[in-house]
Structures are given as structure tokens and as C-alpha cells.
Amino acid sequence: MNKSFQGGVHLPEQKELSSGSPLRWFQTEGDMVYPLSQHIGKPARPVVKKGDSVLVGSCLAEADGFVSAPVFCGCSGTVKAIEKRRVISGALADCIIVENDGAFTMAEGVGEARDLSEISNSEIPDIVQRAGIVGLGGAGFPTHVKLRPKDPDSIRFIIANGAECEPYLTCNDRLMREYGDGIAAGLSLVLRLFPNAQGVIGIEDNKPEAIAAMQKAVAGEPRMSVMPLQTKYPQGGEHSLIRAVAGIDYPVAKLPADVGCIVENVGTLYAIWRAAAFREPLFSHCFTLTGDAVKTPGNYFVREGTSLQEIIDASGGLKEGVTLKKALAGGPMMGFAISDLSAPVQKTTNGLTLLCEDGSELALKKQTACLRCGRCTTVCPTGLLPELMADAAAKGDYDRYEKKLYGLECVSCGSCSYICPAKRPLTETFKAVKAEILARRRAAQEGGAK
Numbered sequence: 001m002n003k004s005f006q007g008g009v010h011l012p013e014q015k016e017l018s019s020g021s022p023l024r025w026f027q028t029e030g031d032m033v034y035p036l037s038q039h040i041g042k043p044a045r046p047v048v049k050k051g052d053s054v055l056v057g058s059c060l061a062e063a064d065g066f067v068s069a070p071v072f073c074g075c076s077g078t079v080k081a082i083e084k085r086r087v088i089s090g091a092l093a094d095c096i097i098v099e100n101d102g103a104f105t106m107a108e109g110v111g112e113a114r115d116l117s118e119i120s121n122s123e124i125p126d127i128v129q130r131a132g133i134v135g136l137g138g139a140g141f142p143t144h145v146k147l148r149p150k151d152p153d154s155i156r157f158i159i160a161n162g163a164e165c166e167p168y169l170t171c172n173d174r175l176m177r178e179y180g181d182g183i184a185a186g187l188s189l190v191l192r193l194f195p196n197a198q199g200v201i202g203i204e205d206n207k208p209e210a211i212a213a214m215q216k217a218v219a220g221e222p223r224m225s226v227m228p229l230q231t232k233y234p235q236g237g238e239h240s241l242i243r244a245v246a247g248i249d250y251p252v253a254k255l256p257a258d259v260g261c262i263v264e265n266v267g268t269l270y271a272i273w274r275a276a277a278f279r280e281p282l283f284s285h286c287f288t289l290t291g292d293a294v295k296t297p298g299n300y301f302v303r304e305g306t307s308l309q310e311i312i313d314a315s316g317g318l319k320e321g322v323t324l325k326k327a328l329a330g331g332p333m334m335g336f337a338i339s340d341l342s343a344p345v346q347k348t349t350n351g352l353t354l355l356c357e358d359g360s361e362l363a364l365k366k367q368t369a370c371l372r373c374g375r376c377t378t379v380c381p382t383g384l385l386p387e388l389m390a391d392a393a394a395k396g397d398y399d400r401y402e403k404k405l406y407g408l409e410c411v412s413c414g415s416c417s418y419i420c421p422a423k424r425p426l427t428e429t430f431k432a433v434k435a436e437i438l439a440r441r442r443a444a445q446e447g448g449a450k
Helices: 123-130 171-191 208-218 238-246 266-278 308-314 359-366 375-379 386-394 398-404 415-419 426-449
Strands: 023-025 032-035 059-062 077-086 092-100 157-161 198-204 224-229 261-265 284-290 298-303 326-329 351-355
Touching (some): 023 171, 157 238, 157 266, 171 198, 171 208, 171 284, 171 298, 224 238, 261 266, 266 284, 284 308, 375 386, 375 415, 386 398, 398 426, 415 426
Parallel strands (some): 023 298, 157 198, 198 224, 284 351
Antiparallel strands (some): 077 092, 284 298
């Protein structure tokens, strides 16, 4: 039996909409918009000004601290402005706007092949840092920080996350099927930093072609293997994946490195290989356009800064006679609703799902009081008590929520909301409570500092 974790739910996958579509390059024609904050950590700091000429691979903004990442241009053209624009979150954010000349002229040195054997181990994290690589599974944590744990010798597993458990999304599946050698090469580079670690590529068993492709890619590599995983959501969550691959349970408050693991998305490993082998900074990544409202779902290599609307239009737009009810950055479980489709693709945007029905709206119409059935508890992958957490949230008892019920350890996977027969918006409630608790904590710290 393939490995898995405790809890979780079995979801309608909806991957057949795009899984048969090979990855292809999307060449944007419009202006490119680059938010300065595309990752966890401090926003990048602009190094260009209005009127500057830029090329593919030019640095637009440099990292502003250790937990930060630079932003690179994916087109050639001219810096049109540095101003606030609407981004995927719906917020107005500082952005660099580049007028795309359509030539996609590469900056000097970008794309030049480099012999990996000539790169020392100590250079690898620096290459990753300079390339602006962040976690491409959605979190967006600067990757170079993960590659510099306090005790490298204590790391036992480098886990390549190929689970792609989110419904609808298939770009990582296609990346593994078509570019498995590059992913394996990226994993090999990371393993050079951790002499006591094994590299394990975890893939859900609903992706047999990806499993076969990655097994072929790592054949003959004694420190690398492929582990088929049970298809169950959220198998691709960091904690679920570590539990399935390494058999380790640990509090969310701890980091994977604290228990001897480092988890990297397969897209991140591919980007590491491109940065090392071809001096290529992160200016593009794989992306799925999907949903029952889309005329032609597909998988693309998309340049950051590309307008979501341009991708939709170039792919044939919506189906005839269809009304778009909901647009999601990502998938229906971990993704979030967006209202402005002119927003640009960011480093962490791995898909766009366009739907004919709004599941949240339908659930709201059917919502009832809690039935005390306990289903939410049985599916929680972290072992929490969502029913009691919701009660504490309703009463404003944040102390109980945090300290007695460990509510801050919720990973916002949405499993409890999905399984709830009363259709209660549990995950949305927990996100709001977490934000409130953290805001109060920051306010207290700022008050104490004064």
C-alpha cells in the first residue's frame, strides 16, 4: 500500500481537464507588471527607474535582507513606471511596470551553459539566492534560507514534493513527465549540501506517468528514489508529506529542518537546476489554466508579470454561453478568490481556476448549526479539534483557541470545511482568528517596545 498520513479527504480531482495538455511557453505581448513583494519576507528594493532599458534576466529589484528575494524581468523592453497596481491578493502594491518590446532579448550571460561539476558546494546556496528562487508550491519562502539550516549534518531527508494534491492543477504533473531529468539534477545539487540525506520524490499514485518518468530520471542514483503516495488531500502539505515519507509527526510551530527534513517543490528543484546549469534567474515557472468555465485548459511556462486576463484570452477565453462565477488563484482548496483578472502572475501563482459555480456561495445557502458529528476532527491532518476551535472563535475566546486548542497550528487546508455536513465556513473562520491573534501580538510587541 502506498504511503499516506492520518486524516485528510478524498476529493473530486478534476485533473482530466488539463492533464493531457503538454507544457508550452506562453509568450506575453502586453506590459509586464512586477510586484516588489512576491514571497514571504521583506519586499525587494527597486534597482531600476523609469526609462531604463531591461532584458530577459535583468534584475529589477534586489533582495532587502536575508529573508527576501530579488525580482527579475521576463521580457525585454523599457521600465514604464514604478507605481501601485492591483495584485492577485486584491491589494494595491508597489510594482515595476515594463513595456514589453516583444523581442525577449536575453541579458548577457543568461542562458549560457555551465558545467555543474565546476560549481563548489558552497556556491550552490549563493546561486539560488542570487537567482531569486522561492518555494514554487505556493508558500513562496526564499529557498536559499532552507538550504542553510543550523546543522546540515542532521538533515536526513530532502523531500521533493511532486504530490500536487490540489484539485484541477496539473502543471507539476506535466513538469515531472516532461522535464524529470532537470528536477533530478536540481535534487542532486541540493543533496550535495547534505551528506547524510536521502532524496525522496513523493508523488501521488494518480500520476502514474510522472512516477514512471521520475523513476527513469533517478535510475542508478543511490541517494535518490521515488515514493508513490496515496492520493488523498492534503498529501502535498509539508506536514502530511513528511509524515508519509519520513514517518515523523511534529508540531506546526517547528520547522521541517528541526526534524531532519527539507521539503522542496519539484518546480523549485527545476528552477535550481536552471539557475546552476544555465545561469538563469527565476523569471518564469509552470502554471495551469483550468476550470469548467475555460474553453481550452492547458499547462504553460508563464513569465512572472504576465496578466492573467491575457493568458485567458490567448487560450480561447471562456466557453460559449458560460457565466464566470468564481476565479481562483490556485485551486479550490488552498487557492483564494480574485476579482481583478488584470492582476499579474507572481512567483507563487501556480494556476488559475475559473468556475461556473461559486462553491462558497452554495455552501452559505445550505449552512446550518453544528451537528456535533465530529467529521471535521477525523479529517484534520494536524489532529486539531475544529468543532471546539469554531466555538472558541465565536465566543472571542482567543486565549483558549491558541493555548488550549492549538488553533494556530491549523494549516488552512480546508478539509474540515469540505467534509462539514452543516456547511460551516470553518477554514475561513480559522484564517480570520489567526490573523486577529497575530495582529494583537504584533500590537503588544510594538507597545512594549515603546
